[in-house]
Each structure stands twice: as C-alpha cells, then as structure tokens.
Amino acid sequence: MLSGIHGHQDIERVVYGKAAGSAVLTEAKRLEAGRVFVTTSKSVAQSALLGDIVHALGGRHVGTYAGVTAHSPRPCVIEGARLAHEAKADLIVAVGGGSVIDATKVMLIALWQKATRIEDLDAFRAGRPEEGAAPPSQAINPPPEAIRMIAVPTTLSAAEFNAYAGITDLRYGIKESFGHRLIVPQVIVLDPAATLATPMDLMLSTGLKAVDHAVERLCSQQAHPFVIGTASEALKLLAKALPGHRAKPDDMETRLDLQFGMWLSIGAGTSGVGVGASHGIGHVLGAACHVPHGHTSCVMLPPVLRWNLAVNADRQKRVSEALGRPDLPAADLVGALVETLGLPRRLADVGVGKDRFREIAEKSMHDRAVLNNPRPIKEPAQVVEILELAA
Missing domain, CATH: 3.40.50.1970 (Rossmann fold)
Structure with a gap:
C-alpha cells in the first residue's frame, strides 16, 4: 500500500x-x-x-x-x-x-x-x-x-x-x-x-523541462492519484500548447495554457514524489557542460525513459495515454515532441562528446534525483549507459 x-x-x-x-x-x-x-x-x-x-x-x-x-x-x-x-x-x-x-x-x-x-x-x-x-x-x-x-x-x-x-x-x-x-x-x-520577449527556443525548451517534471513524477514508483491527476493534465496541456505556441506565438491564450501546464507539472512536487535521472543528469550537464536548462531535458528524457522501461513500463504507459497515443512507447512520443519543436535531441547537438561521459557520470552520482531514479543507479557505469543512449 x-x-x-x-x-x-x-x-x-x-x-x-x-x-x-x-x-x-x-x-x-x-x-x-x-x-x-x-x-x-x-x-x-x-x-x-x-x-x-x-x-x-x-x-x-x-x-x-x-x-x-x-x-x-x-x-x-x-x-x-x-x-x-x-x-x-x-x-x-x-x-x-x-x-x-x-x-x-x-x-x-x-x-x-x-x-x-x-x-x-x-x-x-x-x-x-x-x-x-x-x-x-x-x-x-x-x-x-x-x-x-x-x-x-x-x-x-x-x-x-x-x-x-x-x-x-x-x-x-x-x-x-x-x-x-x-x-x-x-x-x-x-x-x-x-513571456513576450522570451526567445522561442527558450520558451519551448523550458516547456520541455515542464514536460520532464510531469513525466518523471508520473513514472515514479511512488506516484499516487494526486500526481497522476496533475501530471497527466499537465502533459495534455503542454503537448497541445507547445506546438500551438510555435505556430502562433501571438496567441495569448496559448501562452496562458503553457503557464497552467507548467504549474500543473510541478504541482506534484509537494507530494513527496521526486524526479529521476533525467533531472539529475541534467543538473550536471548544466553546471559542468553549460548546457541550457531546458535543453538538458530535451536530450536526456527520452533515453532515461528507455533505460527505465524494464522496471516501470506500466507507469510509462500513463505518459503515452496522456500524450494521446497509448499504443506507442513514451520515449518515442517525447522524442517526437522534441523533434516537432525543432529542439536538440542528442548530446552531440548540445556540444557534449563522449570524452565527458565519465566526468558527468561521476558527478551525477552525488545528485539526489539520480539516486531517486525508478531503476536503481548504483554506479557511474550505469549513468554512462544512459549517456550512450543519448549520444
């Protein structure tokens, strides 16, 4: 229970x-x-x-x-x-x-x-x-x-x-x-x-960070009805409003929908349900490799979902359902959303090469989000596995 x-x-x-x-x-x-x-x-x-x-x-x-x-x-x-x-x-x-x-x-x-x-x-x-x-x-x-x-x-x-x-x-x-x-x-x-003066790339990529907030909590082994409700609704709003904003940036109602989606995405943060390796590795990519905050989610969330699939497939199905395609893997749907928005998809796209993987992995082991990942991460080599998927 x-x-x-x-x-x-x-x-x-x-x-x-x-x-x-x-x-x-x-x-x-x-x-x-x-x-x-x-x-x-x-x-x-x-x-x-x-x-x-x-x-x-x-x-x-x-x-x-x-x-x-x-x-x-x-x-x-x-x-x-x-x-x-x-x-x-x-x-x-x-x-x-x-x-x-x-x-x-x-x-x-x-x-x-x-x-x-x-x-x-x-x-x-x-x-x-x-x-x-x-x-x-x-x-x-x-x-x-x-x-x-x-x-x-x-x-x-x-x-x-x-x-x-x-x-x-x-x-x-x-x-x-x-x-x-x-x-x-x-x-x-x-x-x-x-948000009117915010560059389109920054708006969309931080929107992907909001998607990351919702997805990692929805996929948590501790997710409960409050999390499922807020995170699912957040994904529904964001999946519609992000492409809508790219197509019609002057639409203020869409901008407000993005803000509501962002608000809902983080709402479960008060519930004791934490995030996982996408956030944790992203913290290191930002601090050590200077990757913009939102771009870390673009490049890390799909590979983390793939690496975690063996232990939380049922929870990842919730993501697919919220994104309107329960027949497709969550990692593929998130990756497709990133591509639709014209955002970077690979570590190579944000200037991070394999020569940095060991350093990133070792620093990631000190991040509580990595230690909270649904599939336990016990050594840097496992972080390297995820980074290889993101390369």
Missing part, C-alpha cells in the same frame, strides 16, 4: 492572467512593502516588462540587480544579496527565468544568515531529506520578519513553485540544492505577456 506525506507550500497567492506591473504593485501594497528590490538578468532588464514593473512600483522601487546569469552561480547570489541589503529592501521581486528565481531564493537565505562570501553558503546546502520533508539545511534560521519574494516568471521552468534552488558552485563545476520552506515566493504572478 502506498504511503507518504503531501505538503503544502508557503505560497500565499498565484495571480494569473493579469498585467505583471499592476499585480506586483497590488501585492507589494498588500504585503505592506515600502522598499522593493528587483532581481533579474541582463536580457530581461532590457525588456519592456521590467520597465513596466519598475514604473508601477514608483517610489517603492529601491534598486535592481540585473547580474544573474545561467545556472545561478554563487557569486550572483552573494552580489545580489549584498545590493539588496544595502538598499534596505523589505521585499524582493524576481523577474526572469529559473536561474533568476533560484538565485533570488538563495539570496533570501544569504540575507537571513548574513552570508557575504561564497564560502559562507557551504553551511546552508541542503542535506538528505527526511521522510516526507523537503531537504533544508538545519543551519537555516530565518529571523521573525524574514524578507520574502514575489516571482514573475518569464519562462516555463517552474522554479517559482518549489522551496528548492539549484545553485552552481563554480569552484567544482557542480550544482547544489538549497532549501527552506520560506524561500518559495509569497506570490507568483503568471502574466502571459511577461
């Missing part, structure tokens, strides 16, 4: 279908925030979106850090936290994709714990999760009035919907997890117009 614990996030509101600028101002007022600091990336900083949010905030806006780069490196976390502290911020608004949102989550930890050097973050890395719990560091002790954040996502990575953050330690070329229940945004603003 299945057993487990379903948690609930410390998200107060999800605001959807409303203009980001006015929504952020409304929420800042509701939260009684008078000094709002904005974090973003260089590309988003040049968009009309950021200008609208800053203009709407007016005198409440006390500064912007636009230096967050891909895969959320530790130096960005420390620099952003320093500037937010100097601005005496009482609320942070993260505007951007998963890298911006994850970096901002750990900026909160740095502010709470007065971490001012990249080495200071060592004490707050997440450990192994206890049963039914997120894996926060026991060292994190937020102050009574801990500064929180609002997220305005511009991609479909879904980073805003969980209390974890993947942060790259450039010293070792690895991505590490940080977690605490209060680093999840208080408010999430899903404005379809916030």
Whole structure:
C-alpha cells in the first residue's frame, strides 16, 4: 500500500492572467512593502516588462540587480544579496527565468544568515531529506520578519513553485540544492505577456523541462492519484500548447495554457514524489557542460525513459495515454515532441562528446534525483549507459 506525506507550500497567492506591473504593485501594497528590490538578468532588464514593473512600483522601487546569469552561480547570489541589503529592501521581486528565481531564493537565505562570501553558503546546502520533508539545511534560521519574494516568471521552468534552488558552485563545476520552506515566493504572478520577449527556443525548451517534471513524477514508483491527476493534465496541456505556441506565438491564450501546464507539472512536487535521472543528469550537464536548462531535458528524457522501461513500463504507459497515443512507447512520443519543436535531441547537438561521459557520470552520482531514479543507479557505469543512449 502506498504511503507518504503531501505538503503544502508557503505560497500565499498565484495571480494569473493579469498585467505583471499592476499585480506586483497590488501585492507589494498588500504585503505592506515600502522598499522593493528587483532581481533579474541582463536580457530581461532590457525588456519592456521590467520597465513596466519598475514604473508601477514608483517610489517603492529601491534598486535592481540585473547580474544573474545561467545556472545561478554563487557569486550572483552573494552580489545580489549584498545590493539588496544595502538598499534596505523589505521585499524582493524576481523577474526572469529559473536561474533568476533560484538565485533570488538563495539570496533570501544569504540575507537571513548574513552570508557575504561564497564560502559562507557551504553551511546552508541542503542535506538528505527526511521522510516526507523537503531537504533544508538545519543551519537555516530565518529571523521573525524574514524578507520574502514575489516571482514573475518569464519562462516555463517552474522554479517559482518549489522551496528548492539549484545553485552552481563554480569552484567544482557542480550544482547544489538549497532549501527552506520560506524561500518559495509569497506570490507568483503568471502574466502571459511577461513571456513576450522570451526567445522561442527558450520558451519551448523550458516547456520541455515542464514536460520532464510531469513525466518523471508520473513514472515514479511512488506516484499516487494526486500526481497522476496533475501530471497527466499537465502533459495534455503542454503537448497541445507547445506546438500551438510555435505556430502562433501571438496567441495569448496559448501562452496562458503553457503557464497552467507548467504549474500543473510541478504541482506534484509537494507530494513527496521526486524526479529521476533525467533531472539529475541534467543538473550536471548544466553546471559542468553549460548546457541550457531546458535543453538538458530535451536530450536526456527520452533515453532515461528507455533505460527505465524494464522496471516501470506500466507507469510509462500513463505518459503515452496522456500524450494521446497509448499504443506507442513514451520515449518515442517525447522524442517526437522534441523533434516537432525543432529542439536538440542528442548530446552531440548540445556540444557534449563522449570524452565527458565519465566526468558527468561521476558527478551525477552525488545528485539526489539520480539516486531517486525508478531503476536503481548504483554506479557511474550505469549513468554512462544512459549517456550512450543519448549520444
């Protein structure tokens, strides 16, 4: 009999279908925030979106850090936290994709714990999760009035919907997890117009990351009715909306469907059902090989499904059913979706050769998602087998 614990996030509101600028101002007022600091990336900083949010905030806006780069490196976390502290911020608004949102989550930890050097973050890395719990560091002790954040996502990575953050330690070329229940945004603003300046490749590939969220949880041996319901509906929405978005990028209803599909895809993350090797190996591909976040799912999810088929064929059938073709293997259907969207399908397409396989495999063995894979992975050689399928 299945057993487990379903948690609930410390998200107060999800605001959807409303203009980001006015929504952020409304929420800042509701939260009684008078000094709002904005974090973003260089590309988003040049968009009309950021200008609208800053203009709407007016005198409440006390500064912007636009230096967050891909895969959320530790130096960005420390620099952003320093500037937010100097601005005496009482609320942070993260505007951007998963890298911006994850970096901002750990900026909160740095502010709470007065971490001012990249080495200071060592004490707050997440450990192994206890049963039914997120894996926060026991060292994190937020102050009574801990500064929180609002997220305005511009991609479909879904980073805003969980209390974890993947942060790259450039010293070792690895991505590490940080977690605490209060680093999840208080408010999430899903404005379809916030994605208008997002390049098509980034939108589609992070949409594949959302597919990955749903597929790996649907295929988990711990999947239960809540997971099956949310993940299946996510796949139905995403499988229709992703090609629809590519065909008609001006359709705002389709963009909102993508955001709903992304939201549903990550919904099971609170249920104690984790992801597997596609995510875990993808973390290493990003940190060590600089493969974009969404592209890691494009190249890894189909081969991971093939490698796992011997132990979870019945669960993979759920994926095929959700994608409308129960007669075909899930790996083939996901691979066909990647191809339809014009995204990379092989490791060679993202510049990763076989000479990196051993390094990737060894680093992957430290990732909890790899250790959570439905077909147990006990040694680097098994990761190499998966990488060979993806070559």
